[in-house]
Amino acid sequence: MHIPDGFLDLSICAVTYLATLIFWVFAFRRARQVLSERQIPLMGTLTAMFFAAQMMNYPIIGGTTAHLLGGPILAITLGPYAGLISMTIILLIQAFFFGDGGITTFGANVWNMGIIGVFIPYIICLLTIKMVKDKNGMLIGAFIGAFTGDLLAAVFAGLELGLSTLTFPYSISIAVTAMAIHHSFIGIGEGIVTVLIISVLLKTRPDLLQLPKVAPKWMGELPIVSTKPGGP
Amino acid sequence: MSGSKRIFMLGIIVSIIFVIVGCMWLSYSAETLDEVAEHFGASESFVWTPPLPDYEIPGLEGNLAANIIVGMAFTLLTLAVALAIGKTLKAKT
Numbered sequence: 441m442h443i444p445d446g447f448l449d450l451s452i453c454a455v456t457y458l459a460t461l462i463f464w465v466f467a468f469r470r471a472r473q474v475l476s477e478r479q480i481p482l483m484g485t486l487t488a489m490f491f492a493a494q495m496m497n498y499p500i501i502g503g504t505t506a507h508l509l510g511g512p513i514l515a516i517t518l519g520p521y522a523g524l525i526s527m528t529i530i531l532l533i534q535a536f537f538f539g540d541g542g543i544t545t546f547g548a549n550v551w552n553m554g555i556i557g558v559f560i561p562y563i564i565c566l567l568t569i570k571m572v573k574d575k576n577g578m579l580i581g582a583f584i585g586a587f588t589g590d591l592l593a594a595v596f597a598g599l600e601l602g603l604s605t606l607t608f609p610y611s612i613s614i615a616v617t618a619m620a621i622h623h624s625f626i627g628i629g630e631g632i633v634t635v636l637i638i639s640v641l642l643k644t645r646p647d648l649l650q651l652p653k654v655a656p657k658w659m660g661e662l663p664i665v666s667t668k669p670g671g672p
Numbered sequence: 673m674s675g676s677k678r679i680f681m682l683g684i685i686v687s688i689i690f691v692i693v694g695c696m697w698l699s700y701s702a703e704t705l706d707e708v709a710e711h712f713g714a715s716e717s718f719v720w721t722p723p724l725p726d727y728e729i730p731g732l733e734g735n736l737a738a739n740i741i742v743g744m745a746f747t748l749l750t751l752a753v754a755l756a757i758g759k760t761l762k763a764k765t
Contacts (some may be wrong), residue, residue: 441705446717458763471761481676485683487754492687492747494693495727497701504704522758527755539722566698597705601714609716615708622704645679 441509442534442596442624443549445542449604457547463524463555471521482648487526490514491533492636498629506626511557512565512586512634515649516578517641520562520666527554548600552593561585561634572658575642578649579635586634587627594623613639684751690744695736 448456475483490510497505510530514523531549534540541549561582567582598619602612639650709715724730724742732738 441703441711443705444716445719447709447714468761469748472721475761476757477762478676480755480762481680483758484755485680485687488747489683489687489690491750492690492694492743495743497694497703498698499700504707505700505701506704507689507701511751522761525757525761526738529750529757531762533750533753535722536720537722537724537746538727539718539720539725540727542716542718543720594704601705601709608709608712610754614712618708622708626704634704650677 441550441553441582441593441601443545443552443597445544446540446549447542447604447607448545448600450544451604452600452604453544453547456545456551460550460576462549463551464528465607466527467521471519471525474519475503479518479522482520486510486514486517487529490526491530494530494534497581500622500625500629502629504622506622506629508633509553509590509630510591511553511593512561512582513568513637515558515562515585516565516582516634516638521561523558523562524550524554527558531639548597552600552666557589557593561589564588578642579639582634582638583631584635586631590627590630591620591623592666594626687724687747687751688744692740695739695743699739 490508490513493508495507495509497507498508511523511527514526518526528550531541531554533545535543535546535549562585562586565578568584569577571577572580596617598616598645599612600607601619602610602615608615638649726733727739727742729735729738729742
């Protein structure tokens with residue numbers, strides 16, 4: 441889903457850079473308030489792990505390939521603010537050193553994979569936990585959140601392409617549909633892997649699941665998973 | 673070994689496995705976005721020449737050992753950058 445240079449009109453690049461900049465400022469300010477000392481090694485480890493995971497491409501429909509994004513796991517373990525910062529580091533190294541994603545389109549890529557791909561799974565997971573108040577809530581929320589996050593990130597990428605009429609002379613509906621169909625399969629894969637990792641963490645290290653602890657106040661009271669290994 | 677150190681070491685080992693698997697068996701990439709864009713006639717135009725295009729050292733394209741070394745080196749760089757930024761964030765708390 442990494443958009444290279446030349447695929448988007450400069451006006452779309454500028455708008456997405458601006459929108460992303462607002463989230464960066466917000467994320468850095470909030471991460472300073474909520475990121476704990478013991479989360480820093482976890483942030484480093486997960487950022488490196490998902491950088492490496494994005495090097496593994498598995499085949500999907502139509503002869504294309506996909507790779508894990510990791511946004512949902514970052515959101516659930518680090519919270520969305522540090523999750524966005526982690527994804528930004530991954531995308532920056534990929535763009536700068538490998539040309540995987542462009543420089544002019546960096547704002548769009550962070551918007552799609554670092555903001556939509558992290559905050560949407562986070563919000564959906566929180567809402568699901570609110571509705572299903574046991575560990576199944578987190579697992580159901582993790583799957584739906586990961587699927588929706590991937591799909592919406594692809595829809596945004598399609599929108600950005602479709603709105604770039606100077607470089608991509610096709611309608612929004614064509615671009616969005618093409619991206620959404622493929623990424624619904626990728627979303628299922630992301631959802632399954634996310635549920636597998638979260639279920640292992642629920643059994644072994646529930647204290648690492650930060651999601652309810654960094655929830656905004658308007659969410660009200662949420663069930664916080666036990667810090668005692670062995671389950672809630 | 674403390675819990676944090678164990679997770680840290682486990683993360684590094686898993687990352688190395690990902691790099692090796694990614695380089696040896698799952699390296700072929702045909703991303704949906706590239707395929708869709710190519711199908712509709714959009715073309716890539718670099719504004720920046722990356723030093724290691726497509727995760728390969730120029731002149732050593734297709735060299736498995738070189739690709740694994742690049743993957744591991746940049747996984748460690750990513751780790752270092754994330755730890756440094758994390759520490760900066762913590763320092764300001």
